[in-house]
Amino acid sequence: MTEPIKFDTKIAVLLRDDLAVWQRLNVTAFLVSGIAGTHPEVVGEPYVDADEVRYLPMFRQPVMVFEGSKEFMATAHERALGRGIEHSVFTQDLFATGNDQDNRAAVRAVRTAELDLVGIAFYGPRNAVDKTLKGAAKHH
Template identity: 65%
Template sequence: MDDLEPIRFDTKIAVLLHEDLEPWQALNVTAFLISGIASADPELIGEPYEDADGQTYLPLIRQPVVVLSGDSERLTTTHGKLLARGMAIAVYTRDMFATGNDRDNRAAVRKVATADLDLVGIAVRGARNAVDKSFKGAALHR
């Protein structure tokens, strides 16, 4: 394989954020959601980086992440489509902004029924076609 040949991915990573989030919230939610995606598959993490002086840096996710936005209805609809397809999803609910640790975050999600989750962010990595169909109608985040 030629090292200059374009790299194609048969999977896609997508994040859908609620359109009403403050910029700091959108960045925070995205970071949390992507940590869930990265933890689900160790092969998703690339090799460490190194600059021309030999200084090394931590490895990053191997493939691009598309970040989209939508309203509550779009988040609920997309969440339902992902669940119906049996896809593993990372979620962030509005209640999690009031917590300060993983234990309380998990408790905030656990106390609410699936249909009643106040979603402000979801993320998934899956087959490109399934991700595209699930996120259809969501706009690129600005």
């Protein structure tokens, strides 16, 4: 039996617990794209099936998904900032925008402590990400 692979880093997404299902899926997809786009080492090789059809590569490690209250979102964000953990954010305002330029402008218009966070994706040392998410529930 093969031992599970232990990664030194962790990819984790924290979603606000009052989002609709479609919002949770949309936010997760947007958030992790920032990690894939800035850390090519976390992306594996392309997939190929038995008929030699090629598929795009995916993350080479699991993505853990958690949920928390609006208050916990702010706490986790503060912890990430304090620990220097790289993260992407998705705010409530982004549901009303339709493109990257407007998304960035919506975040830029709000002070850090006042961001209405609905999702955060974290990438960093496993231990530090675990401490940042301490108290969050795994998404179900």
